[in-house]
Amino acid sequence: MTVTETTANLADRRARLFTRINKLDGWFKVLGLSFMTPLLRALAGDNPRAQGKQIWQLLGVPVLAIMGFLLLWGNLAPRVETSLGAIPGPAQVWSQVQVLHGEHLAENARRTEFLQRQDARNAELVAAGQADRVRERSYTGSPTYYNQIWTSVQTVFFGFIIATAIAVPLGIAAGLSPTANAALNPLIQIFKPVSPLAWLPIVTMVVSAVYVTQDGMFSRSFLTSAITVTLCSLWPTLINTALGVASIDRDLISVSRVLKLNTWTKITRLVLPSALPLIFTGLRLSLGVGWMVLIAAEMLAQNPGLGKFVWDEFQNGSSTSLARIMVAVFTIGIIGFLLDRMMYALQSLFTYSNNR
Numbered sequence: 094m095t096v097t098e099t100t101a102n103l104a105d106r107r108a109r110l111f112t113r114i115n116k117l118d119g120w121f122k123v124l125g126l127s128f129m130t131p132l133l134r135a136l137a138g139d140n141p142r143a144q145g146k147q148i149w150q151l152l153g154v155p156v157l158a159i160m161g162f163l164l165l166w167g168n169l170a171p172r173v174e175t176s177l178g179a180i181p182g183p184a185q186v187w188s189q190v191q192v193l194h195g196e197h198l199a200e201n202a203r204r205t206e207f208l209q210r211q212d213a214r215n216a217e218l219v220a221a222g223q224a225d226r227v228r229e230r231s232y233t234g235s236p237t238y239y240n241q242i243w244t245s246v247q248t249v250f251f252g253f254i255i256a257t258a259i260a261v262p263l264g265i266a267a268g269l270s271p272t273a274n275a276a277l278n279p280l281i282q283i284f285k286p287v288s289p290l291a292w293l294p295i296v297t298m299v300v301s302a303v304y305v306t307q308d309g310m311f312s313r314s315f316l317t318s319a320i321t322v323t324l325c326s327l328w329p330t331l332i333n334t335a336l337g338v339a340s341i342d343r344d345l346i347s348v349s350r351v352l353k354l355n356t357w358t359k360i361t362r363l364v365l366p367s368a369l370p371l372i373f374t375g376l377r378l379s380l381g382v383g384w385m386v387l388i389a390a391e392m393l394a395q396n397p398g399l400g401k402f403v404w405d406e407f408q409n410g411s412s413t414s415l416a417r418i419m420v421a422v423f424t425i426g427i428i429g430f431l432l433d434r435m436m437y438a439l440q441s442l443f444t445y446s447n448n449r
Contacts, residue, residue: 128152181416189416197237245398252322260330268338285328289386314396321390326383333375337368373440
């Protein structure tokens with residue numbers, strides 16, 4: 094093999110490597126790992142100096158900012174005295190993360206022990222011919238921190254799905270029909286600014302009056318929180334869907350008329366594909382709003398979830414309460430970030446502009 098052929102093979106191999114890196118770049122952006130692209134390109138030998146600047150901008154600066162924040166927090170927090178003691182620093186907050194994890198493991202161990210005792214007792218009754226005395230009881234221990242996180246996540250998704258099911262069809266109608274837009278616009282302008290704290294008492298009373306069953310699929314507290322999320326989070330999706338549909342090229346609508354497409358085909362083949370980027374922008378905003386609303390609703394109504402955890406710790410007033418509240422604050426922020434990344438990933442899968 095000649096030197097020219099060897100050089101050509103190496104160049105071809107590098108080109109394929111850079112192509113793979115460029116394909117991964119979209120997923121790195123979705124996951125919030127944009128710094129991985131210049132890092133991989135630098136390792137592959139692509140202008141390390143220029144890639145180093147990108148790595149510094151995308152990774153070095155954020156890491157430096159986080160370290161600076163932790164340093165300031167650790168130095169300033171102990172100087173602020175409250176009725177519950179000094180503001181906890183990073184070390185105390187991390188300590189409570191470990192405590193909460195240990196409490197979860199201990200509660201799970203107690204639950205497992207309870208179920209094992211119940212199974213053993215029922216097996217003895219069956220063996221003794223007393224099957225009629227067999228009872229299955231649910232474990233009624235206190236929910237752990239992880240249980241409350243899961244409750245909040247389930248609630249926000251339930252409310253968000255209902256909001257999406259309402260907002261997207263209404264937004265499409267408003268975008269396609271000036272009459273529908275004129276009818277919906279005043280309602281949007283009136284109800285969009287309403288605080289969840291105003292909706293919550295109304296929703297609580299309506300749910301209590303309508304949902305009277307005691308053995309339904311959902312608890313009243315769950316429905317109250319979820320419906321409050323729905324009422325506050327549907328507006329960004331509705332507005333962005335209407336805007337996206339109204340912004341469609343009029344030539345496409347004219348083509349649909351020429352081809353005599355029915356309404357369903359026109360919406361699924363022309364309207365939705367063109368409006369999807371703005372619809373997903375609305376969905377991301379709605380999910381973020383819903384997550385913030387949920388925490389406030391859980392706190393005020395004392396419904397299970399992270400909001401109730403924060404309120405209970407505030408009322409508890411122990412020496413570790415502030416640190417545990419700070420754990421909840423960071424948890425809420427991290428989950429909010431992950432929810433946004435999840436919606437961005439879905440947007441990347443379903444919209445052409447992010448996959449070209």
